[in-house]
Amino acid sequence: MRRLLVGLVAASALTIAAPAMAATKPVTITKNGFTPSSVTIDIGDTVTWRNSDAARHQVVAENGAFASPILRLGQSYSFTFQAAGTYRYRDSYNSGARGTVTVNGAPPSVSIAASQPIVLYGGQVRIAGQVSTKRAGETVRLLARPYPQSSFAEVAQIVTTADGQFDYLATPKILSAYQVSWRGASSIAVTVEVKPKVVISYARATGVFTTRVTGGSSYAGKSVYLQRLSSLGQWVNIKKVTLNLYGSKRFFAPTLPKGLSRVRIFMTVNQAGAGYLSSMSGTWSLTRR
CATH class of the missing domain: 2.60.40.10 (Immunoglobulins)
Known part of the structure; x- marks a missing residue:
């Protein structure tokens, strides 16, 4: 009996020590907007948006971190968040529909954002961010991955200004992902689509x-x-x-x-x-x- 109890305690200890599984949070798209409009998750968790409306919808992050294809009735789109922060998004087919994903965890060492997720051919987009030291004079490498390339390549080196901030005007000629690298740390990738x-x-x-x-x-x-x-x-x-x-x-x-x-x-x-x-x-x- 004592041996059985020891076995049960050991099994319980193993259960407690096991890492938490990544979670998936569902968001429903309706004609009235997103339900729920705000979710909180951890790094590595996934949010899945599903269109339950007969009309078309598209989920687009305000900072370019993600953009779904056009979703018809019954179709869904999932995105896994690998960096902490607050991600605000909207529906490109419904200007009044907006939502927020809050990702808990340690902030990234270097951040990045795009001024707009979609540009006309020949137009410019501002790529901006900040390094965690918040110091001027730091050198940040800007990387780009234009479609259909599979890897990033350096396109510019940017020196930070006050508060460790940087910005760069990019002119994407085709669907492009952008990422910054600094002191061995890499930001998330932001995507800019082109019309x-x-x-x-x-x-x-x-x-x-x-x-x-x-x-x-x-x-x-x-x-x-x-x-x-x-x-x-x-x-x-x-x-x-x-x-x-x-x-x-x-x-x-x-x-x-x-x-x-x-x-x-x-x-x-x-x-x-x-x-x-x-x-x-x-x-x-x-x-x-």
Whole structure:
């Protein structure tokens, strides 16, 4: 009997000493936002967002730490947090939907953030952060991993200013991840996604539209759509346009309904190509009498 008790005590000791398993916290996406809108986890834990709404949604971190693909009904996205801090995020399809993930644990030795998670081709994004010593004169290495590369490469060395802060203006040409290294410590990676630059112009005298798409690859032979904003507030395709060798095209618009019409050019993610998001031009307002 005594031997059995000793065995039970030993087993209990083993159970107590065993490390805690990483946890997964679920967040539901609804038409009204995120439920719950705030979660607290530990380093190494995972948050899974699941779309329970018929509409499309996309989870995007304000500092670029993560960005889900477009989630349709029933689809989910998971992200494992490897650094402590407060991560604020939003729904790119619902401006009013916002949430927060608080990760407990020791703060990282060097931090990083991107000023925006998505830029137009040719646009700049500010990469900023701080070293834990909070001293000026420290040298930080900025690393980048543009799609489809599998490893990071140094793109700049930055000297910290007051309070150990640093910043750098990057111009990503394609989906890119950024990371900083300092005294052997590495930050988390932040991702910046890129949209092709789509422009549209209209000559009222001739009734001719001109569109051009610019990106890191050729768009010759790719298709875009002329869209009109319907009375229901939805963008509707009214004409398919195939781009020429220079990624541009001049064309006549189909007959628009009488009254005011708002039109734009839209390029799907499939036509934009790997490493790019879907994109659209600004809008033109036309009146047909």
